[in-house]
Amino acid sequence: MSDDINQRHRARMERKKAIIDAKIAAADKEIGIIIVNTGNGKGKSSSGFGMAIRAMGHGMKVGVVQFIKGAMQTGEEKFLRRFPEEISFHAMGEGYTWETQNRERDIEKAQLAWEQAKRFLADPAIGLVVFDELNIALKYRYLDVEVVINDLLARPSMQHVVITGRGAPPELIEIADTVTEMNVVKHAFKAGIAAQAGTEW
């Protein structure tokens, strides 16, 4: 590697550092935020659980409600249930809706899950809540988006919320602080590879 390349690299990195430092200085608000992970790609839920352990690493308490999912216990649930003092875990417990095929029952279960969600949203001791697959419950209108948004906005000011699932409604995107769309570039499943423990569930 020539000295010339190293010097140019250094100059470029110095400019980059100056820009980043200025942005960091300007971004000084500390407040609870709403994060939405949507899109058809992978990583929406796993990112939510990654954020859960991130928060736990900083000594924050975490609450999780799993909407839709729950008939099959996932690896993250098995793992996180080992720490009941740090993370409180609730699953709607009915599996995906195409397994149950009973809309009234799904609605009833979703409403019960939202009651638990509201208990987390009322508790300032919970630093981060994860509402996994809530977007699906909203998409199928198992829950009313206006009710959900009102409850979200009434939470303690320092509490963070992560909401996952494809098809986030526009009203939710509107009030969210950070929204990421996970898009599929390639998926192993299409190449005939099964959903495997450790990567898919």
Place this chain on the structure above:
Amino acid sequence: MSDDINQRHRARMERKKAIIDAKIAAADKEIGIIIVNTGNGKGKSSSGFGMAIRAMGHGMKVGVVQFIKGAMQTGEEKFLRRFPEEISFHAMGEGYTWETQNRERDIEKAQLAWEQAKRFLADPAIGLVVFDELNIALKYRYLDVEVVINDLLARPSMQHVVITGRGAPPELIEIADTVTEMNVVKHAFKAGIAAQAGTEW
């Protein structure tokens, strides 16, 4: 909710279930896969760590190498270091390159980190490896993409690999099984909100 809506919902869900069941039956290969999380949005690393605890929940051992990151200890690192029997954690330890601004030193550190990565890739007892921000090290050419790909393809057949970071090189996307692009829809940082413990690090 009228019976009519419920019946139509049931019929739609039955068709959906038939399609999904057929896809699941067709996807029967069990093999270690390479997952790449790229793009400018949030959730690339947190999804990788979410997959780590998913694997740990299924009793798999996990190896992590953090490329680029490491000057500041993140929440997920603090949390995961509590389980040294289940997850082995290595950080390159130099912070982002615009903090160090020394290309030769970055290259040296990245090469050392890849030596550790190769030890994980040679160990069939490790079910999942996470190479966090490896794409950045490839983008800056701290590591040779051909060398990295050869080492990845030579790993034990049942081992899964998650690679994160913006700007995944096309050669890596080509050999990966599942690739997700995380795209920014909105980011709290742009609204003047600081990078906060528990959500950003």
